[in-house]
Amino acid sequence: MQFHGTQVRQQALTLLRDGTPNANVARKLNVPVGTVSYWKHLDRAKRGECPGRHDPACPRCDGRELAEAPYSYLLGLYLGDGHISHYSEHRVPNLMITCTDTWPGLMDACEQAMHTVFPDNSVCRVHRKGCSNVKVYSKHLHCLFPQHGPGRKHERRIALEPWQQTIVDAHPWEFIRGLIHSDGCRITNWTTRLVAGERKRYEYPRYFFSNKSDDIRKLFTDALDKVGVEWTTLARGSDPFNISIARKASVTLMDTHVGPKH
Structure with a gap:
């Protein structure tokens, strides 16, 4: 992919402002005609001459309300x-x-x-x-x-x-749900216990979140702490990539606010 320097772009804009057709500018400067058209569009938009759609406002740059x-x-x-x-x-x-x-x-x-x-x-x-x-x-x-x-x-x-x-502090459950929907899951674990001489199988739900970034896992667990969800870290080998939520009350909270993927 070829990139064109500031000098070439300025030459193109000077010619375009003087009324030179896009195709002629493209041939003169050996620049694709689509690139010339794009430069012209941006130049007109900056000067308020573009009759078409302007760039949508940004919550950070323009103060538009953010959902x-x-x-x-x-x-x-x-x-x-x-x-x-x-x-x-x-x-x-x-x-x-x-x-x-x-x-x-x-x-x-x-x-x-x-x-x-x-x-x-x-x-x-x-x-x-x-x-x-x-x-x-x-x-x-x-x-x-x-x-x-x-x-x-x-x-x-x-x-x-x-x-x-x-x-995130104002909407922790939405943040948690997004992280679970991306790198998490809800599974059903099982174990067996000996009851009155008979081995019985028990099943229980559990949430997992797995991410290699220490920082992202910390953001997740901080949000869990904020909403009262208990969690533990499970190491995969020597790396603590997995966050587990298995206590019944915490799983109930997660089911209420997050739920399994669907």
């Missing part, structure tokens, strides 16, 4: 199975949450949260083998998800901004 509860849920999904992609200088970034086809209800909840948090932006599903990527496009994704950065999440520090922590 906090859906955002808390979407933040949990992002920290688990989400990432932000920006393929080139000419493409709007997209937030993508990967959902397995086994959980269509999760896809619906994810898409609804995206629509609510980004009411003026494009949301879509891209089907892949065995899963779908639920995506929203916005130039302000980095404003709302400042945890985005180079490298895998578990290889760098993940911390919430103060304004994000305020939202």
Whole structure:
């Protein structure tokens, strides 16, 4: 993919402002005509000359009201199975949450949260083998998800901004639900006990959350502490990747506010 410097772009804008057709500018500067059209569109938008749709307002940049509860849920999904992609200088970034086809209800909840948090932006599903990527496009994704950065999440520090922590503190269950829907599950465990000389099987539900990032697991357990859910850490080998919720009262709380994936 070829990138064009500031000097070439400024030359193009000078010619365009003088009335030179897009195609002529593209030929003169050896730049794709689509790139020239994109530069012209951005230049006109900055000067208020674009009659079409302007960029939707951003809660962080423009003070637009943010739907906090859906955002808390979407933040949990992002920290688990989400990432932000920006393929080139000419493409709007997209937030993508990967959902397995086994959980269509999760896809619906994810898409609804995206629509609510980004009411003026494009949301879509891209089907892949065995899963779908639920995506929203916005130039302000980095404003709302400042945890985005180079490298895998578990290889760098993940911390919430103060304004994000305020939202999570106000809507902890939505945040927990998003994390469970991304990197968690509800299962049924079983064990046997000897009763009156007869071995009997007992089943009990349990929630698991698994994530390699120490920071993300800490965000999850902090939210659990806030709502009164008891948890333990289970090591996989020597790495404590798994958070377990097995006490009956805590499982009942989780069932009330989170529930199994569907």
